[in-house]
Amino acid sequence: MIRTVATTPFTDQKPGTSGLRKKVPVFQQPHYVENFIQSIFDVLPAFKGRTLILGGDGRYYNREVIGKVIAMAAANGVGKVMVGKGGILSTPAASHLIRKYKAFGGIILSASHNPGGPKGDFGIKYNAENGGPAPEKITDAIYARSRKIGEYKIAEIAPVDLDRTGTVEVGAMVVEVVDPVCDYADLMESLFDFTALRRLFEKGFRMRFDAMHAVTGPYAKEIFENRLGAAEGSCRNFHPLPDFGGHHPDPNLVHAKHLYDEMMGPDAPDFGAASDGDGDRNLIIGKGIFVTPSDSLALLAANARVAPAYMTGLAGIARSMPTSAAADRVAHKLGVGLYETPTGWKFFGNLLDAGLVTICGEESAGAGSSHVREKDGLWAVLLWLSILAARGESVKDIVEKHWAEFGRNYYSRHDYEEIKTEQATRLMEGLRARLPSLAGTQVRGLIIQSADDFTYHDPVDGSLSEQQGLRILFQDGSRLVLRLSGTGTSGATLRIYIERYEPDPARHGLETQDALAELIAAADDLAGIARHTGRNQPSVIT
Incomplete structure (x- = not known):
C-alpha cells in the first residue's frame, strides 16, 4: 500500500558541493529524510520504471535510510533498485554501476571523510545518469522543491534483507541486493x-x-x-x-x-x-x-x-x-x-x-x-x-x-574548522572588497601581480559559476587562495591554499612550511585571519 504523508518544509536542505550533509540527529528528525528524498524524485524527469543505484559508506544510520529510500522509490514508480549488500557501496563503485547498468541515477549515503557515529555526520547525495554528482541546476531544483514540499509518498513494505544477495519484489518494483565489490x-x-x-x-x-x-x-x-x-x-x-x-x-x-x-x-x-x-x-x-x-x-x-x-x-x-x-x-x-x-x-x-x-x-x-x-x-x-x-x-x-x-610546487592547505559562520563571512567579504586595489602592492616583500574572485565559464555548456574562491597571484609565481568549504556540517571551514613554485633543484629539499613561511604570514596580513577568527593557527595543515 502506498501512503501519501502530509509534511512541512525544512529550510536547511540546500545541498553543498557533495550533497546534503548534516549531523545524524538532524536527519533523524521526523520527515527530514523523506522530505529530501521526495524532493529528489519530484524534480527528476522520466525515471518511471527505470533503475536506481543505492548504497553508502556504512556509517551510522545508513541502513535505516536505505530502508526509507527503497520504500519511497517503490511509491514513486521506480522500476528497480540495485543496492549494495549490507548497504555498502563506495562512491566510485556506485558511479560505475550507474553507468554499467544504465540507471537513471544513484542515491549515495555518505558524508565522505567526515566522522560518523550517533552524534557524527551523515549525508545524502544524488548522482546523475552519467554517474557523476548532480549538476547545480539539479541540486538547485532539489533545494527549491524542499522549501515548498507539502507531502511525500512512501510504500508500506516488509524490510528488505540487505545481507543476502538476490532479487525480491517490493510491490511493482524489484530490489536486487548485489555484491558491492565484484563489478x-x-x-x-x-x-x-x-x-x-x-x-x-x-x-x-x-x-x-x-x-x-x-x-x-x-x-x-x-x-x-x-x-x-x-x-x-x-x-x-x-x-x-x-x-x-x-x-x-x-x-x-x-x-x-x-x-x-x-x-x-x-x-x-x-x-x-x-x-x-x-x-x-x-x-x-x-x-x-x-x-x-x-x-x-x-x-x-x-x-x-x-x-x-x-x-x-x-x-x-x-x-x-x-x-x-x-x-x-x-x-x-x-x-x-x-x-x-x-x-x-x-x-x-x-x-x-x-x-x-x-x-x-x-x-x-x-x-x-x-x-x-x-x-x-x-x-x-x-x-x-x-x-x-x-x-x-x-x-x-x-x-x-x-x-x-x-620544478617543485611547494604547496600546503591550512584549514580553520568550525569557526563561526559570521566571522568567516566577514573575513571573506572584507578581502573580496579589497581585491581590485591589490595589484601592484607589496606584502612581506612579495609583489602582487593580480587578485580576483574566481569565475568559471564551462566550455561545454556555457554555464557560469561565480565567487568560487579568492585568488592572489604574485609576480614570482606564488599564489594564495582563500575559500569557504561546503563539506562541513557545523560552522564554517576556512581553507587557505599556499603555493610557491621553485624551479631550482638545489632548493627542492626545503621543509614545506619553511618554504612557505613568507606566504603564510602574507595571508594573515591580507585577510586578517587571526583578527577575524581569534585563531592563531589552523586546525589542520595538509
Missing part, C-alpha cells in the same frame, strides 16, 4: 595490468593500505590481497564500522598519522596508501616521503601510459582551481589541454563526457579518470602501483626526478 574490481582489472602487478608483489614488494574502517576495506582486501597477491595483513582496518572505529576517516597526515609514522620508520614498507569514508579520496606515502595530492595528480598524469587503459595518451587534464599548478606543466609538456575548474567533482563531469580530459584531480586528495564520474581512491593507488612496477624505482626517486624535470 568494481572487474573494472579495475580491465584498466590495469594485474599480471604485472602480481609480479611486483611476487618479488617481495611490500605495501600498507589503511581503509580507516571505512567503505574501501572490502574492495582493498579483494583487489590487493586476493587478486594481486599482496601479503595478508597488507590491508588494515578493512572492516567498515558505523563510527569508523571512533576515528576520523580522512586520509591526511593528521588523521592517518600512524601510517605516516610507519612509512617514515626504519622498517617501512615500499608503499603506503589510505582512503576515506566513501572511497573517493587517497593518501599516497612512499618510504620516507609524503606525496602531496597536487604532486600526485601531476605524477599520475605524467606516467599514465604505463597502464593499458591510458597507453594511447591523455585527451587532457583537469584540476580544481585551488590545486597546485604542478599538473599544468605536465599538460604543457604532453601538448594537451589543461582545465581549471571550481572545487567539486561535478565540474569535471562535462569535461569528461565531452572527451576533453582523461585524468582529473583536486588538492583535497581526490583523483580519477574517465572510467567513472567520481574521484576514485583505489584507482589512484592502482595507478601508482603500476608506475612503480613499470619504472622499478622507489616513490622517493620518482618524485624527486619529477621535480628535477618540472
Whole structure:
C-alpha cells in the first residue's frame, strides 16, 4: 500500500558541493529524510520504471535510510533498485554501476571523510545518469522543491534483507541486493595490468593500505590481497564500522598519522596508501616521503601510459582551481589541454563526457579518470602501483626526478574548522572588497601581480559559476587562495591554499612550511585571519 504523508518544509536542505550533509540527529528528525528524498524524485524527469543505484559508506544510520529510500522509490514508480549488500557501496563503485547498468541515477549515503557515529555526520547525495554528482541546476531544483514540499509518498513494505544477495519484489518494483565489490574490481582489472602487478608483489614488494574502517576495506582486501597477491595483513582496518572505529576517516597526515609514522620508520614498507569514508579520496606515502595530492595528480598524469587503459595518451587534464599548478606543466609538456575548474567533482563531469580530459584531480586528495564520474581512491593507488612496477624505482626517486624535470610546487592547505559562520563571512567579504586595489602592492616583500574572485565559464555548456574562491597571484609565481568549504556540517571551514613554485633543484629539499613561511604570514596580513577568527593557527595543515 502506498501512503501519501502530509509534511512541512525544512529550510536547511540546500545541498553543498557533495550533497546534503548534516549531523545524524538532524536527519533523524521526523520527515527530514523523506522530505529530501521526495524532493529528489519530484524534480527528476522520466525515471518511471527505470533503475536506481543505492548504497553508502556504512556509517551510522545508513541502513535505516536505505530502508526509507527503497520504500519511497517503490511509491514513486521506480522500476528497480540495485543496492549494495549490507548497504555498502563506495562512491566510485556506485558511479560505475550507474553507468554499467544504465540507471537513471544513484542515491549515495555518505558524508565522505567526515566522522560518523550517533552524534557524527551523515549525508545524502544524488548522482546523475552519467554517474557523476548532480549538476547545480539539479541540486538547485532539489533545494527549491524542499522549501515548498507539502507531502511525500512512501510504500508500506516488509524490510528488505540487505545481507543476502538476490532479487525480491517490493510491490511493482524489484530490489536486487548485489555484491558491492565484484563489478568494481572487474573494472579495475580491465584498466590495469594485474599480471604485472602480481609480479611486483611476487618479488617481495611490500605495501600498507589503511581503509580507516571505512567503505574501501572490502574492495582493498579483494583487489590487493586476493587478486594481486599482496601479503595478508597488507590491508588494515578493512572492516567498515558505523563510527569508523571512533576515528576520523580522512586520509591526511593528521588523521592517518600512524601510517605516516610507519612509512617514515626504519622498517617501512615500499608503499603506503589510505582512503576515506566513501572511497573517493587517497593518501599516497612512499618510504620516507609524503606525496602531496597536487604532486600526485601531476605524477599520475605524467606516467599514465604505463597502464593499458591510458597507453594511447591523455585527451587532457583537469584540476580544481585551488590545486597546485604542478599538473599544468605536465599538460604543457604532453601538448594537451589543461582545465581549471571550481572545487567539486561535478565540474569535471562535462569535461569528461565531452572527451576533453582523461585524468582529473583536486588538492583535497581526490583523483580519477574517465572510467567513472567520481574521484576514485583505489584507482589512484592502482595507478601508482603500476608506475612503480613499470619504472622499478622507489616513490622517493620518482618524485624527486619529477621535480628535477618540472620544478617543485611547494604547496600546503591550512584549514580553520568550525569557526563561526559570521566571522568567516566577514573575513571573506572584507578581502573580496579589497581585491581590485591589490595589484601592484607589496606584502612581506612579495609583489602582487593580480587578485580576483574566481569565475568559471564551462566550455561545454556555457554555464557560469561565480565567487568560487579568492585568488592572489604574485609576480614570482606564488599564489594564495582563500575559500569557504561546503563539506562541513557545523560552522564554517576556512581553507587557505599556499603555493610557491621553485624551479631550482638545489632548493627542492626545503621543509614545506619553511618554504612557505613568507606566504603564510602574507595571508594573515591580507585577510586578517587571526583578527577575524581569534585563531592563531589552523586546525589542520595538509
